[in-house]
Amino acid sequence: MEGKTMSELRGPHNRGNCPFYVNPENPLSAKSSVDHCVNCVKSDKAQLENLIEDLRQIALLTIIEETPKYDPDHPSGASYITFIKARVCTRLWSERQKVLRQIPYSHQDALMNTENHNPLTEVLTVQACTIENVADTVIQKIETECLQKYLPELISKLSEKERSIIELKFFQEFNGTEIAEMLEISEGRVSQLTKSALEKLGKAYLGALEKTKGNPYRDT
DSSP states (O other), X not given: OTTOOTGGGXXXXXXXXXXXXXXXXXXXXXXXXXXXXXXXXXXXXXGGGGGHHHHHHHHHHHHXXXXXXXXXXXXXOOOHHHHHHHHHHHHHHHHHHHHHHHSOOOHHHHHHHSTTOOHHHHHHHHHHHHHHHHXXXXXXXXXXXXXGGGHHHHHTTSOHHHHHHHIIIIISOOOHHXXXXXHTSOHHHHHHHHHHHHHHHHHHHHHHHHHHTTOTTSOO
């Protein structure tokens, strides 16, 4: 893409452009795709070189753990590949952030040693990981506790634009650029609205949790 560095093209926010293949009956068939994901996550961080095999194992374990959770009849309509790719990408980038936080390495040194580094890149990547993790939590609750029936009530807490973005991003798998074009707003605004929408959903969930003493979705 013209005008973008390789660093800016990496991360969960760009996973829609990454090729991915896995046979659900054979997790090892994802080896080539997993290697691609691991190389993307490792990117310019020399501190992660010794963890490549660990990251591969984490990716394969994620495929094994998440495959049984895939529901072809889920309202999102997401394919198995889309579902698994999102889980693997999010897990690996979350692991990357966790590892880098534990390594005593000067952030300023990192910026100086990365050619053409955009100072916003790391911030946006961390934000993307956070948003993806929260989204995964919400979606997993829907899948594991049969919350489809309660989703309209949670979504009703959002503004019209927030509802549109949640629908387009997490249920129709459009990326930020596409959503910005469809809604005629900037990509930055899409990111802001996504974050505010997820915060509202989280508060609605916690409020329901408080009322029902541990199960916000049990029938009354």
